[in-house]
Amino acid sequence: DFSNHQNRLVRMEDVSDEYINYIHQTTIEDQWYPSFHIAPPHGLLNDPNGLCQIEGTYHIFYQWFPLGPVHGLKHWRHLTTKDFIHFDDYGCAMYPDDSYDLHGCYSGMVFKEGKQCHVYYTGIDQDDKANVCYGLLKQDKIDKQGVIVSLDKKITSDNFRDPCVFKKQDTYWMLVGGESVNGIGILPVYHGDTFHTFTYQGNLNLQNHNFGYMLECPNYFEQDGKGILFFSPQGIKSSNHYDYQNVFSVTYGIGDPIQNDLNFNAQTYYEMDKGFDFYAPQIFKDESGRYILFGWLGNSKCIYPSDKNNWAHMLTIPREIIVDGDRLVQEPLEELKSLRDEERQIDTCMSLKQAAFELELEVNDYFKIEILESKENYISFEMNEKDYILDRSHMTFMYNEKYGTRRYAKRLIKENQKIRIFVDHSSIEIFADEGKTVFTSRFYLNDIKQMKVVNAKGKYWSLKSIE
């Protein structure tokens, strides 16, 4: 019973194998469990962490509470892959078992230099204080070394987490997510002359943009003379029905590279995703130079119909990120094409044999697609002259309606375009405007039986499972 908060701190070694087997069985037998997304074998997944590629192998970690579909004691679970189709699951890579992270190994990243992989993460200590901790990734294990930056009550409230490290010339830089002492979202900046000796420089100056009370999970990289910054703000007020409709959201800005004056001059910030379920994404550069992003396909403060089966959330599909002017383009990773199985032409009414598929739709002015269980129960996505609309108001299992049942985005491309859609049992990812407008969402129907398509041509592929 996780409504008793003490139970969220129960340790894996203190529960029986029967309990773990039981929650694992209910998880993988769940009709809503995905087949080509990374999802927890039981318990709750949230942020992607520590993404990197080492000698050809991609490493993916995620925030994991093993014992149920709630935010409890956080571990890092670890997977590797070479092709994003076949995965090795190494189980838990980081246990919250040192005094400085006894109440959770929260989010963090891997910074690679030469052959060394430096791990920066958030340790929640036995007094619930958050500190930046350091470790080294060695083969399949993280060798924890302890606290390198302590929470400073003069700089932030108790909300201080999610380090992001990068290097400019000979200096290591670290951005951390935080809430200021007077309740404003900030990104404290640190400089390091070694991997683990960082000193506070001030807060990143975001130039009169106001993002609410807390900024989580900052990411920053530079490319072609630009600085790209994104983070997950909490407490942004929405001023229209297009933007920031979720309880928490993700925003990005592109400006000049950050300099020692700590100014970041992005003019406009855009929401990275327009759907219901996207948060805390992380990016990394792979060995071929691609920027690859995973997000948490989920959202806080939301109870999902599948929670009853003892698991919660998944990661998004991996996406390649390309900078185009002041926008980011998101493209499903090329490798995912190997999941394609049976191919069919899009028809106005198609019966579906499986709930994992991809669509590539050629659309022009108006178009609409419905994914149906029955005439009454379905979700739809439509494009009219001005807008895209994702509509969850006819789902079989309604939940979280207080945050609305529709999501809107303004169309950027008014001519012909290809829209790509990935559906996996209870998730949908829609790439419109050539990847500049993306909707990521969960949805709950009993069964996906049929698809109706108005005014679009194109292709359907059933998709194989990842292994």
Ligand code: FRU
């Ligand atoms: C974002 C977040 C991070 C934190 C982690 C804890 O979803 O709240 O700020 O490090 O999750 O699991």
